[in-house]
Amino acid sequence: MKRSQLAETHTLAVLVENKAGVLARVAGLFARRGFNIESLAVAPTNETLSRITIVVDAESAPIDQIKKQLDKLINVVDIQELDGEHSALREMVLVRLDVEDESRVAEVEELVAGFSGSVIRVGGTQMMISLSSRPNDLDDFLGKLQPFGVQELQRTGAIAIPGIE
Amino acid sequence: MQMDGGQALLKALEYEGVEVVFGYPGGAILPVYDSVLDAGLRHVLVRHEQGAGHMASGYAHATGKPGVVMVTSGPAATNIVTPLADAYLDSVPMVAITGQVPYGLIGTDAFQETDTTGITMSITKHNYLVSDPNDIPQIVHEAFHIATHGRPGPVLIDLPKNITDAMNPDSAMTWKDPIPVDLPGFKPVLDGKPEDITAAVELMLQANRPVIYAGGGILKSRAAAELRALAEKLNIPVVTTLMARGALPDSHELNLGMPGMHGNYTAVMAMQESDLLIALGSRFDDRVTGRLDGFAPDAKVVHVDIDPAELNKIRAADVAIRGDAKNVITAMLDEIGSATSVDHTEWRSKLSGWQEVYPLAYEPAEPGGKLKPQMVLERLRDGSPEDTIVASGVGQHQMWASQYWKFDHAYTWLNSGGLGTMGYSIPAAIGAKAGMPDRTVWAVDGDGCFQMTCQELITAAVEKIPIKVALLNNSYLGMVRQWQEMFYDNRYSEVDLSGPVPDYIKLSEAMGCVAIRVEDPDEVEAAIEKANSINDRPVVVEFVTESEENVYPMVPGGKSNSEVVVPPFQEKMAARLEDER
Ligand SMILES: Cc1ncc(C[n+]2csc(CCOP(=O)(O)OP(=O)(O)O)c2C)c(N)n1
Ligand SMILES: [Mg+2]
Numbered sequence: 001m002k003r004s005q006l007a008e009t010h011t012l013a014v015l016v017e018n019k020a021g022v023l024a025r026v027a028g029l030f031a032r033r034g035f036n037i038e039s040l041a042v043a044p045t046n047e048t049l050s051r052i053t054i055v056v057d058a059e060s061a062p063i064d065q066i067k068k069q070l071d072k073l074i075n076v077v078d079i080q081e082l083d084g085e086h087s088a089l090r091e092m093v094l095v096r097l098d099v100e101d102e103s104r105v106a107e108v109e110e111l112v113a114g115f116s117g118s119v120i121r122v123g124g125t126q127m128m129i130s131l132s133s134r135p136n137d138l139d140d141f142l143g144k145l146q147p148f149g150v151q152e153l154q155r156t157g158a159i160a161i162p163g164i165e
Numbered sequence: 166m167q168m169d170g171g172q173a174l175l176k177a178l179e180y181e182g183v184e185v186v187f188g189y190p191g192g193a194i195l196p197v198y199d200s201v202l203d204a205g206l207r208h209v210l211v212r213h214e215q216g217a218g219h220m221a222s223g224y225a226h227a228t229g230k231p232g233v234v235m236v237t238s239g240p241a242a243t244n245i246v247t248p249l250a251d252a253y254l255d256s257v258p259m260v261a262i263t264g265q266v267p268y269g270l271i272g273t274d275a276f277q278e279t280d281t282t283g284i285t286m287s288i289t290k291h292n293y294l295v296s297d298p299n300d301i302p303q304i305v306h307e308a309f310h311i312a313t314h315g316r317p318g319p320v321l322i323d324l325p326k327n328i329t330d331a332m333n334p335d336s337a338m339t340w341k342d343p344i345p346v347d348l349p350g351f352k353p354v355l356d357g358k359p360e361d362i363t364a365a366v367e368l369m370l371q372a373n374r375p376v377i378y379a380g381g382g383i384l385k386s387r388a389a390a391e392l393r394a395l396a397e398k399l400n401i402p403v404v405t406t407l408m409a410r411g412a413l414p415d416s417h418e419l420n421l422g423m424p425g426m427h428g429n430y431t432a433v434m435a436m437q438e439s440d441l442l443i444a445l446g447s448r449f450d451d452r453v454t455g456r457l458d459g460f461a462p463d464a465k466v467v468h469v470d471i472d473p474a475e476l477n478k479i480r481a482a483d484v485a486i487r488g489d490a491k492n493v494i495t496a497m498l499d500e501i502g503s504a505t506s507v508d509h510t511e512w513r514s515k516l517s518g519w520q521e522v523y524p525l526a527y528e529p530a531e532p533g534g535k536l537k538p539q540m541v542l543e544r545l546r547d548g549s550p551e552d553t554i555v556a557s558g559v560g561q562h563q564m565w566a567s568q569y570w571k572f573d574h575a576y577t578w579l580n581s582g583g584l585g586t587m588g589y590s591i592p593a594a595i596g597a598k599a600g601m602p603d604r605t606v607w608a609v610d611g612d613g614c615f616q617m618t619c620q621e622l623i624t625a626a627v628e629k630i631p632i633k634v635a636l637l638n639n640s641y642l643g644m645v646r647q648w649q650e651m652f653y654d655n656r657y658s659e660v661d662l663s664g665p666v667p668d669y670i671k672l673s674e675a676m677g678c679v680a681i682r683v684e685d686p687d688e689v690e691a692a693i694e695k696a697n698s699i700n701d702r703p704v705v706v707e708f709v710t711e712s713e714e715n716v717y718p719m720v721p722g723g724k725s726n727s728e729v730v731v732p733p734f735q736e737k738m739a740a741r742l743e744d745e746r
Contacts, residue, residue, distance in 0.1 A: 017350060020294065025286060032287050068474035074291040074311060077350045 008058040009038050011089060011160050014070060015078040018050050022075045026052060033069055036060040039091075039157025049077065053159045086163035092132040095145060096152040099125050108148055115141045126151075169336040170298030171196040171329035174262065175204040176340060177305035183233050185209060185224060185599050187217040191237025192277055194264030196330040209599060209628050214241045216592040216621040218248020222257045223593030226579050227554055228600035229387065231258040231312050238264045239277030242323075243284065247586060249319050250288040254583025255408065256385055258317035260308050261289075267327035268296055268335070281323045290318030298328040298338035306343035315353030316472040317385055353471060357488035357496055365443075365467040365484045366500045372441035372465075374512045375401045378424070378453075381408030381582070382446015382470060388491035389413065389575040392445065395494050399506040402516060404432040406447055408582045411572035421516065422525070425453040426720045427564040430523035431516055433720065433729045436461050438515075444468040446490045449479035450583075459725025469493045522739050523731055525568050527714075535711040536686055538562060538637045542569040545607065545635055548693040552577060553605045556594035558614030559587045561643040564716045566609040588617030594632040595625050605633070605697060612638040612662050612669075619672070625703040626677025633696050634678075634705045636669060639712045647715050652722075673705035684709045 016022045023042055030037050036057035044050045056066055067079050082089065099105055102125055112119055117131030131141055135158055142153065168176070174197055178186065185207045190198040201208050211217040214236045221232025236245055242263045252259045266275040282292045291311050293304050301324075308320040327335040357365075369375060383392050389412050396403050396419045403413050404424040413420045424432040436442060436453075442464045447453070454460040457479065468475075468482035469490055476485040486493055527539040542565055555570055556579040557563040563580055572578050579597060581589040594608035615636050625632050640663040649657050673680035679699055683692045683706060696704040717732035731739070 021282060021286075024283065028286050062477075065474065065478060068476075071350075072472070072474055074348060074351050 009055050010058050010063045011082045012054045013080045013082055014052040016050050017075040019075050025073050035066050041157040041159045055158050080162050082160050087160050089158055089160040091135045091158045092156045093138050094154050095129045097127045098149045098151050166340040169331040171200040173301040175200040177302045181309045186233045186235050187220040188235035189214050191241050193238035193326045211624050212620040214244035215247050218245040219589050219592035220596030221259050222252045223579050223596030224600040225257050227597035233260050235262040239279050242281040251581050251584040251586045252319040253288045256317050258312040259319040260312050261321040263323050265323045265325040268325040285321050289321045292321040294323045298336050302343045307346050310346040354487050355489040355492045357486040357493040361486045362496045362500050370506050374439050375441040376435050376439040377401050377403040378442050378444045378447050379403050379409045379412050380406045380447025382490050383409055383412040386490035391491055391494040400509050410578040411575045414573040415571040416573050427716050429525045430718050431519040433726050437726050439464045441465050448475045455720045455726040528734050536708050538565050538710045539569050541708045544689045546570050550605050554597050556590045556608045558590040558610045559585045560611040561716050562611045562637040587614045591618050592621045595630050598630045598632045608634045610636050613642045622676040622678050622703050631700055632703050636707045637710050638707050639710045669707045678703040678705045680705045682707045
């Protein structure tokens, strides 16, 4: 489903301690309380902390309740709700295409360049492409790629950090 | 100091001031039990791990100190899932120690391996899987800190065998005293914001029909004295929820008693018609609110809770205050100073009018009829010391105990409120008595509940923890039967416990108890007196009661509290009174 078609979402930037099982605690909390996760991305930021970006479906529960329940997890250190304006929010996608006709490769290259994406590899009629941008741009981009025979794709889910005030 | 992880665990428990551990040994926790022999604390060997968990919980509630339960891995860990969930829902400070298979075998489906931290993640406040024995002192210290600070709750520590076993080099550790806990993600806020306190007090001074809705948080925060001061200062009536019975003496003229599904008419209706609910450490549980959209429709809400997630969760608050009840009420009292509230005479007389027409009441037994459970509880109450600790099971007997006992002291009422765990009473009573050996402790139990955990009476007998059990034997899973009578057209499905087995007297005697059966109303008092005079072993008094007695008042499930049903005889009486006026 395209992000733009979704009901309202909220983006939470969550700092957690790098402890075993912390992702299970966060995911388990969402499951148990019936909060819907739209996407979730996690990786360590340094030796002691990891940052999780969670995009939640605001219809499933009041965002205030979601934040407070998250905050009760002992390993959760900080939660910020991000707005689109000030924060930096990006998502990446990897796509493999089979354009079936070598003459169409150049067409795709042009499309990718237009979105400032990159072509990672071309092998015959098969192409590997990446794009990192705003989630809406990814929606657009993937829409335009559709006619070219998308074989596999993986989106990362949004990652975000609080922005400049 | 050099030692192994097993020794370190016991030393850590001693360091935290633990006096009693309720537990049961087994493979993965064996090395720890070797250290139990040398430790300066008492270990109570239970007969089922669930019992150990409820004992720890009863101990914690009665003494105010965290309860400790220790069991092995696998089936023992899963046996404490129920008491952990129970303690989690009722915010009881507890630390559970579980054995685990050696670290290297985790994930291999080893013998008696369960994913204990995974299973208990959603029913503990926090849990740990320890990998390094050097971490034990600090983790134990953190666990006790987390269990007892902020909103209390159970914390579990899973200990792989390799780090506790003296024969395994992995277990070698150097003891270091723990350092003060500083957890970046756990900073309970105790003081309310001054502007919120001011706003709350303003509402409280102006309300015409205020009610203090006191919950279990008052007891957790040890704020009974502050609650009383606040109620008296502003002359505000108080309802004490199932979790808060005893937070204000029942004999206090401002105490309206228990609200909710089986609350008394006045407590229920006071909340319904209130214009300001002052919720202190209570959480708008569905058993209190009834159908939410019909609950206290005209009331503004001041809500104080240490757990901010409770604020605005169920009912939006006009003033929401995150903080510890004791600190917040103290600040409210300061803010009130010498100010006085508006006159509540009209409100109070409305309340006393209800109390007159709809008191808690039951129809006495017909001559020659069976014992009325309510009468038994009244006699038991009147025949026992006034600071008796009462631990209840779950069912009709629980509601009658809460209704008919007069709780004039805090921490004298133990029950499973949030989870509604049948079988809670006997082990919880044992835990309470282990912590408060000089007090009389009665378990009020149903025949269904009794059959779930009565084996712990063996523990009580062997460990010389002489609790007393009032077994209200109605030969039914009475609460379920009542629902089937009222809402399923009298179709009784799988609720008959009429036996003829077990013989509760023989069963109790076999477990080392003195056992007395009472069927005749004239024998009730003597049996209670005898039970109260025995202090060297547990006593079970089986009261054979009226089988089809119902608990009233009752707000039927899914109905608004305004539709509270009073007992049929009272309905008629009230109508007659109305006519006379
Ligand atoms: C472990 C558990 N199983 C089932 C229930 C559902 N339940 C609630 S009350 C009750 C009947 C309790 O019977 P008894 O102990 O005889 O008490 P009574 O209601 O007769 O006083 C049952 C089965 C429960 N609360 N807990
Ligand atoms: Mg029964």
